[in-house]
Amino acid sequence: MNSRAQYTHTGLKALSLALLTSALIACGGSNSNGPGANDDNGNTDDPTPVTEVDLDFNVQSHDGARLEGASITLDEETLDSDEGGSVSFTIPSSDEVVVQTRMEGYISQSIKVPAEEDSITPIRLMRVKQTLNLDAIEEARTLSANDLGARITFPANAFVTPDGEPADGSASVQVTPWDIANGELNAMLGNGQALDAGGAEAELISAGMITVDVHNDDGDYLQLAPGATAEIQMDLPHDSINNEALRVGSTIPMWHFDEDQGVWIEDDSTLGTVVASATSPVGLAVHAEVSHFSTWNWDFKFENGGSINVECRLLDDSAVPCAVTADITLDDGSTFTRNGQVAETGTTIVNMPNSATIDWFATSLGGLLGEHTSDMSGDVIIELEEPTTENNVRCELPDGTGVDCEVAMTDGNETLTQTLPAQGGTIATNWSGIDQNSTLTWSAEVPGPISFNQQNVLAEGSATSDASEAVVIALDTTPIEDVEVTCAGTTGAAIPCTLEIVAEIPNDSPFIASHSLFTGESTVPVPAEATLVHWSATSNGAYSQDGQFMLLEGSAQSALVTSQTVVLDQETVQGPAPESIDVSCINGQDTSASVCEIEVLREGRGTVAMLEDVPVGEIRTVDFPNGMGAQQEWVFIRVAGEDGSHASEFSAYPDITDGEHFELELACGQDAAGQSLCQ
DSSP states (O other), rough: OOEESSSSSOOOOOOOOOOOHHHHOOOOOTTTSSSTTTTTTBBBOOOOOOOOEEEEEEEETSSSSSSSSSSETTTEEEOOOTTTSSEEEEEEEEEEEEEEOOOTTBEEEEEEEESSSSSEEEEOOOOOEEEEEETTTTEEEEESSSSTEEEEEEOOOOOETTTSOOOSOOOEEEEEEEETTGGGGOOGGGGGGGEOOTTTTTEEEEEEEEEEEEEEEEEOOEOOOOOOOOEEEEEOSSEEEEEEEOOOTOOOEEEEEEETTTTEEEEEEEEEEEEESSSTTTSSSEEEEEEEEEEEEEEEEEEOOEEEEEEOTTTSSSSEEEEEEEEETTSOOEEEEEEEEOOOOOOOEEOOOEEEEEEEEEOTSSEEEEEEEESSSEEEEEEOOOOOOOEEEEOTTTSSSBBOOEEEEEEESSEEEEOTTTOOOOEEOOOTTOTTTTEEEEEEOOOOOOOEEEEEEEEEEEEEEEESEEEEEEEEEEOOOEEEEEEETTTTBBBEEEEEEEEOTTTTTOEEEEEEEEESSEEEEEOTOEEEEEEEEEEEOEETTTTTTEEEEEEEEEOOOOOEEEOOOEEEEEEEEEEEEEEEEEEOOOOOOEEEEEEEEEEEEEEEEEEEEETTTTTEEEETTTTBSSSSOOOOOEEEETOEEEEEEEEEGGGOOTOOOOOOOOEEEBTTSBBBOOO
16 A cells, blocks of 8 residues: 555546646746736735645656665655565645655765646666775775776875864765666656756766765765865767767766755766776776765756657557656667656656657556657557566575575566665566466666675575565575785786785774786785785786886775776876887898788787788878887887798887887898798
8 A cells, every 4th residue: 555645545537738847948927917817997806725635656767676665755744665676655735845765885875856737757776886994084085896997096184074174084985886787777866957067957967977076974965175176087988979979088077966856956066087997898098186075976958859758548449648768779879768747648758869769668556567768760659468476585694684686587578677775676577478377587686895794795695486475585605715906007907916905804903915917917825704805916017008118006995796907097107108100011032022010019918009001102000099008018010011921020119209200111031941921
């Protein structure tokens, strides 16, 4: 049964045209002689009667699991969502209201909701991904998150308490980098509604988003001190956003979330930049220096002229209001999300792309479900029906403790993956072909390392069920004792280094170890009991960085993780380094090639460039990658003509002059009988 504030729900009412909460348009006007106004004789009509509206909400994880026990506040009334994630309010009608949602282990959500008529609205929540417990928050730190290459750097004495006093001692830092390529934007705070620096309404498309919350042991929220700044960074999964190419040096406006208003605010005093990253799939990350912590967003304004009409219908073709999530993939692979209401009469969603693929997910009162995939070429009708599977699911550690987990469910034909909190949640589908004899197979794993029995472990398990019974997935644990470590320069190149590890062990002396990473990458042992690991590394000699030889150093602190990149971002210039060479081939006395193949290699490290069908005598430029060493690094150049001729040359990389021309003269080799090998 749904919870409801103040009044009993009286049934569905017809809804007039409404837009998704993140893409609103409105029209209308006022009548100065309407009810409550003075007429020409000074008489006053009866006041306009107060009308009430029923506002229903369905609380879900970012990927659609229904969440029980979320606290939703509207007009100073707070209710908890039921087992199906539902909660209902009856309030006096108004233009719009701000609805705030809080749940243990999740980032607080605020959204603005139209409140002129009855409606149902989805509320999607994003879980907190990681908590780092620090002994001395007053110390300077570079903290590394578990995923997305996220890093936070702040100076010594960076934080103050709510009363303005310097913060010191133990504190926890919650870090959540949002994966903009993996559906997590379904829970984008405020549904992407924003106010730009000039106060105008805007909608956003994100290039990266990170939430950082810091609390002391008393639970006080700690903020950066006046004048202090911190650096934030996370990987980019795409090299273009909304078909706008990104490269090192690109700039992106910065926005922070205002929870009270339920909107993003542009901060024109802060500008994000694109930097190189060793851990990003496209070699890029977004970076910014900020003066306070909240949820920060590297965002472009989304401005487009597309629109699409959406309607929800039952199997008998009758129209009903519904709550929808539109997961939109643009032609360049970048994504964004719209969440909100669809009226019984249909909704026209504006400011949509002209070309995109859209996955629609709909829910109605009573828990009916619908899914649909469309492009932007026509109207969208989402058919709703009763769930064919509906299971309350929970993951448990060996001692019976509930734990956050990622669950995959399959009936043998289709598969669904959703995230669940420690107390569990409801997973529902409307898969076809399901009946009382169907068997569902479940598998689950924790989303990252967790602490269990004073060790850092990974955990996974499996279970089976029918289409409706409660499911408990028992997880087995495996201690983490080996970490894949990479030393990398700021441009992303792996750098051979000497690695120092100091791991804090509860009630014991720190674990200290040193390792030589000869290729910049290696697997090193770390005790599973470690609570915080200090990583520091120094390059083995000087390495090239943007035209200079540099001695490189870097450090980071993290929880015990399965993989760690130590970025060597402290640079000491040693001298100029070659960035490129010119290469050409010419014919010798016994050759007659018209074109040649040119290959430039780092000895033992792979190919730098492979150029085919280069006309004889034509000069080609080959760029060297960053991260080439000033010691014991050799460059091998070889050319081969189409007539079977060839030539090669070795040169020590530090002895090469930037832009030096290597002209290799082709020659024909001889076989054992002294015959030419050329054609």
